[in-house]
Amino acid sequence: MKSITDSLLNQISDFKEGFQGAYNIREDGGCAGRQSTKNIRIESKEENPGINIHISGNTKNETVYIPACVTKSGVHDLVYNDFYVEEGADVIIIAGCGVHSDGGEEAAHNGIHRFFVGKNARVLYQEKHIGTGTGAGQRKIDPVTEITLDEGACMEIDTTQISGVTRSDRSTTAVLSKDAKLIIHERLLTDGSERANSDFSVTLEGEDSGVDLISRSVAKGNSYQEYRSLIRGNCRCSGHSECDAILVGGGIVNAAPALYAGHIDASLIHEAAIGKIAGEQITKLCTLGLTEEEAVRKIIEGFLKQ
């Protein structure tokens, strides 16, 4: 495994000399390491690049690591990963992605992840995206996530993209059955001339299903972000989306959240706020001895941590 991969893994998945339990490390489109466990079986796809991850119903509190790294310019990695989570399983999936480019050509990772989450299963999915390197080439990450939650299933997605990814196009779609719950926390920071698009579409098909979609973003420099979300409630269900963004310098955020209530008992709420950091917040932290730069950093750090 390359040292750049080692460094990227460290940043996206707290990699320290190795992973415990099940894992698959993807490096420049190839497999740099794989391990299955008694409950979590990982195997290569035959028809497409990528893997199938089978998580048995006996899995309780186990973690599986599925990181992907692109270490050089000129690599366009496309991967299809399917997660089959059996009824009653309880699993943590850590699936970060790091893209490094020191050259003039683009380095890109496009991960297409499908989740089939069985009845009453629980999934915590953590995904950290970073870009590193000094090359002029774009560092792109375009994740596509498709989720199907069976009755009573619960999935929590925690996705973070803090620095260095020059272009990203995120598309997340989900369909929820009866009593299923989906919680999504997106944290996004763009700077310089970076561009990031996030598109979420959640359909609540089953009675008493629910989604909580929270996006926190910071647009610095001359960066540009687009946020789209659509929650469709087709039955008695609940949906909440919250989109907050902070603008710093010349950053731009274009947010268009949408709700579709197709049933009298669909209860859908949206909250949104975009603006600069309030001057009094900076002033308060300065009265505690922080410089203006430190205060801004602290406020952004806290905002994205939430």
Added chain:
Amino acid sequence: MLELRGIHWKTPENEEIVKGIDLVIPKGELTVITGPNGGGKTSLAKIIAGLYTPSEGQILLNREDITHWDITKRARGGIAYAFQQPVRFKGLSVRDLLELSAGETLEEARLCTMLSTVGLCAQEYMDRQVDASLSGGEGKRIEIATVLFRRDAQVLVFDEPEAGIDLWSFTNLIDAFESLKKEGGRTLVIISHQERIMEIADHIAVVADGTVRSFGKRDEILPSLLAGERCALCPIGDSGKEAC
């Protein structure tokens, strides 16, 4: 010692709010600045903390000219300031704010001491966000705690600490001010209309219409405030106990 010499301050709209204030605030003692609303008290507190820059005059801290120090430098130089209206943050917890104030990571026992001083339970509040989910009174008490426990603070300025807090917490607050006085060494400046706060002051300054109308030891100033002159100078109500 904190010394204000010939301080003037105008709003961006050029309205003069502070019109030549001379005041010597004795080191290690508690000085209450009182007077009618709109008289310039809060502006004066903000000038001391560096939030406003005077258009004329000089501010000396222990004989050093700090007039042109910015907010950060004054904070690091030992001036702490509690806002009249607490500031809300999306994403900073009570613990975060108190740790920034104390300049160190705080153990739960220490947080408990800090928060119980202002009448809050650490277990319940330390991980709460300092955002709109807090009531006005809760936010105010946390704001006061960030100043009561500021690391290396020599001068503690509180702008109407009594505003928005309940009677029980107010009693705790008076106790906290008295404890600070007993410990000694720190200078307390409290903008207040409250008689109970004035009763524990060493000195009282009455500020009205941007000037100091009177300044002296508590026993010299307070009786006249409570006896008749209050209508002209101070917003203490007819009961003599509560602010207007």
